[in-house]
Amino acid sequence: xxxxxEKRAERSAFIALASPVLAIALxxxxxxxxxxxxxxxxxxxxYVYFIxxxxxxxxxxxxxxxxxPLIMIAIGLSLCYLANVWNIGAExxxxxxxxxxxxxxxxxxxxxxxPWVLPAMLxxxxxxxxxxxxxxxxxxxxxxxxxxxxxxxxxxxxxxxLDYLVRGPWRDPKGMNFPxxxxxxxxxxxxVIMDGGRLHAGxxxxxxxxxxxxxxxxxxxxxxxxxxxxxxxxxxxxAGFSSEKLVIFTFAVSGALAGLAGxxxxxxxxxxxxxGISPGYGFTAIIVAFLGRLNPVGILVAGxxxxxxxxxxxxxxxxxxxxxxxxxxxxxxxxxxxxACDSLILYRIRLLTTKQKAA
Amino acid sequence: MGLVEAIIISIIAASTPLLLAAAGELIVExxxxxNLGVEGMMIMGAACGFAGAWLTGSTFxxxxxxxxxxMALSFVFAxxxxxxxxxxxxxxxxxxxxxVGLSGLIGAGFVGEKIxxxxxxxxxxxxxxxxIGRILFGxxxxxxxxxxxxxxxxxxxxxxxxxxxxxxxGDSHTSAHALGYPVLKIRLxxxxxxxxxxxxxxxFLPLAYTPFFIxxxxxxxxxxxxxxxxxxSWLPGRxxxxxxxxxxxxxxQLHAQAFxxxxxxxxxxAMPYLATVIVLVIISRARGAAGSVAPASLGIVFVxxx
Numbered sequence: 001x002x003x004x005x006e007k008r009a010e011r012s013a014f015i016a017l018a019s020p021v022l023a024i025a026l027x028x029x030x031x032x033x034x035x036x037x038x039x040x041x042x043x044x045x046x047y048v049y050f051i052x053x054x055x056x057x058x059x060x061x062x063x064x065x066x067x068x069p070l071i072m073i074a075i076g077l078s079l080c081y082l083a084n085v086w087n088i089g090a091e092x093x094x095x096x097x098x099x100x101x102x103x104x105x106x107x108x109x110x111x112x113x114x115p116w117v118l119p120a121m122l123x124x125x126x127x128x129x130x131x132x133x134x135x136x137x138x139x140x141x142x143x144x145x146x147x148x149x150x151x152x153x154x155x156x157x158x159x160x161x162l163d164y165l166v167r168g169p170w171r172d173p174k175g176m177n178f179p180x181x182x183x184x185x186x187x188x189x190x191x192v193i194m195d196g197g198r199l200h201a202g203x204x205x206x207x208x209x210x211x212x213x214x215x216x217x218x219x220x221x222x223x224x225x226x227x228x229x230x231x232x233x234x235x236x237x238x239a240g241f242s243s244e245k246l247v248i249f250t251f252a253v254s255g256a257l258a259g260l261a262g263x264x265x266x267x268x269x270x271x272x273x274x275x276g277i278s279p280g281y282g283f284t285a286i287i288v289a290f291l292g293r294l295n296p297v298g299i300l301v302a303g304x305x306x307x308x309x310x311x312x313x314x315x316x317x318x319x320x321x322x323x324x325x326x327x328x329x330x331x332x333x334x335x336x337x338x339x340a341c342d343s344l345i346l347y348r349i350r351l352l353t354t355k356q357k358a359a
Numbered sequence: 360m361g362l363v364e365a366i367i368i369s370i371i372a373a374s375t376p377l378l379l380a381a382a383g384e385l386i387v388e389x390x391x392x393x394n395l396g397v398e399g400m401m402i403m404g405a406a407c408g409f410a411g412a413w414l415t416g417s418t419f420x421x422x423x424x425x426x427x428x429x430m431a432l433s434f435v436f437a438x439x440x441x442x443x444x445x446x447x448x449x450x451x452x453x454x455x456x457x458x459v460g461l462s463g464l465i466g467a468g469f470v471g472e473k474i475x476x477x478x479x480x481x482x483x484x485x486x487x488x489x490x491i492g493r494i495l496f497g498x499x500x501x502x503x504x505x506x507x508x509x510x511x512x513x514x515x516x517x518x519x520x521x522x523x524x525x526x527x528x529g530d531s532h533t534s535a536h537a538l539g540y541p542v543l544k545i546r547l548x549x550x551x552x553x554x555x556x557x558x559x560x561x562x563f564l565p566l567a568y569t570p571f572f573i574x575x576x577x578x579x580x581x582x583x584x585x586x587x588x589x590x591x592s593w594l595p596g597r598x599x600x601x602x603x604x605x606x607x608x609x610x611x612q613l614h615a616q617a618f619x620x621x622x623x624x625x626x627x628x629a630m631p632y633l634a635t636v637i638v639l640v641i642i643s644r645a646r647g648a649a650g651s652v653a654p655a656s657l658g659i660v661f662v663x664x665x
Contacts, residue, residue, distance in 0.1 A: 005443070139640050143640045145642075153636050156629065160628055160629045283456060290449060323463075325463030329461050332454075336457065340445060347662070
């Protein structure tokens with residue numbers, strides 16, 4: 001007996017919808033096994049992870065705050081991946097966006113600057129992220145260098161630039177030697193939009209980005225071009241679409257969105273520039289993009305779900321003494337199951353008996 | 360021991376994990392599979408290798424644990440990419456994310472623990488030779504394994520029938536399949552071999568390089584190993600040169616810091632990563648003129664027709 005893949009004549013629409021649900025279900029089953037191994041009651045643990053955060057308005061807001069950067073970055077990544085461009089360095093673009101945006105907050109600190117500061121910071125952050133993303137894009141289009149490796153190497157470099165700045169030139173002199181800038185002035189801070197939590201105006205920007213991406217992908221020539229280049233590069237060449245320009249475009253947009261997410265994060269929930277501003281948002285966003293099947297609305301839902309695992313994981317760490325790394329394990333596992341289940345959209349699995357094999 | 364001798368010895372130590380991981384990935388890519396999960400398999404090798412050595416007190420068993428961990432993760436990758444025809448780039452990334460999480464989970468209990476580092480070879484007369492004695496005859500076992508591995512890979516690829524078949528599978532899976540070679544089986548073996556090498560490379564770090572485990576201690580070495588395979592044009596000989604070059608860059612940045620040249624330490628730490636980018640650009644540019652030398656089926660999903 002042997003298991004084989006058989007190409008379906010048509011994509012299975014049913015499995016396309018059921019696949020993420022199946023993937024989440026399989027992840028939950030595997031998680032339960034992990035909890036049993038760790039000696040915890042799986043039912044209680046799953047409750048703490050996935051239900052408890054939804055029962056309290058504060059944690060609900062926290063989920064939105066965590067989901068916001070994930071969704072924003074994943075939208076940009078989905079454009080890249082649809083076009084078969086592999087930007088893996090969103091984490092670096094996020095950090096550089098935080099750095100370039102923070103520059104204005106640092107130089108205007110305590111000068112009584114006007115309300116122009118925050119919008120200018122957001123623009124700087126997006127520009128910084130886009131410029132950082134241009135390095136792998138140009139290395140690829142000009143020299144044919146692998147964009148996966150280049151964009152990833154730049155994550156480490158971005159991390160070190162941030163580290164250098166907050167330990168050196170930008171360090172708060174009154175900060176007791178901690179590696180952090182001075183707290184941002186109110187004009188350099190993303191305003192909170194709801195009392196009793198950290199829900200900030202950046203979340204609204206994220207929703208706007210989701211809508212803009214949905215319109216662009218569904219209704220514009222650019223969106224069509226992205227899909228064609230990704231799905232059928234030869235056809236795209238005949239249609240006169242330049243894949244080089246599209247590499248630049250998708251990298252620029254995804255870098256800008258990651259950078260914007262970065263500056264919103266430091267000017268909002270964090271409030272200062274310091275090391276460790278990202279719990280791996282740029283990498284988790286890759287999972288969000290795939291779980292949301294590279295579709296803006298899907299990404300919105302997937303981002304909220306992944307944010308739930310972050311918040312639930314923190315809750316489980318405190319109340320059940322479950323290690324925080326478990327959340328990362330689940331996120332990686334989820335990506336595996338999503339990819340595996342997606343395979344069933346194009347293929348069906350058949351069990352071959354020895355007799356059939358011989359025939 | 361002179362300074363030059365000390366520097367060369369430390370360069371060899373820094374190069375060894377890169378060489379081990381890259382050698383394994385070379386075989387994987389020669390079979391036509393792109394496994395981007397090297398970093399994840401390495402960090403798992405580091406965590407499990409340390410756990411194994413700490414529990415048994417034996418470096419050798421620790422190394423075996425590391426190899427097993429790398430192979431286990433690569434098996435998951437193989438099931439996805441070979442069995443379920445999943446996109447190799449996405450599956451490789453998933454492997455790294457999972458490996459980083461799992462290693463943190465496994466390694467958490469061992470942070471702060473110490474083990475006895477892998478012993479260095481000592482031969483009565485040979486090791487005592489000034490200058491070259493310690494460099495040639497005074498390393499730990501990992502170093503000799505890494506060299507033997509590359510020589511073995513070269514011999515396998517170019518001097519055996521199996522190597523010929525492996526290269527054929529990587530260059531055209533459809534032709535190899537038509538000739539009756541079991542493409543998926545050969546790729547499975549290649550992926551497992553690569554996983555074992557990455558696991559061993561990871562295990563080297565806590566077992567021989569530093570006698571303790573810290574989360575994230577691979578620090579991107581798995582990705583640099585991937586870049587080295589591109590750098591080497593998929594040739595084992597050049598892989599050795601590349602690995603030692605990178606080892607040298609990462610050691611010289613440490614020495615430059617020690618001399619205190621007034622350069623920010625972060626810039627020096629960034630050197631290996633920047634060097635990777637620069638090398639990729641130079642190599643890719645040179646190759647653009649000469650045409651691609653990558654295995655032709657690299658990264659392309661294969662589903663056998665029946």
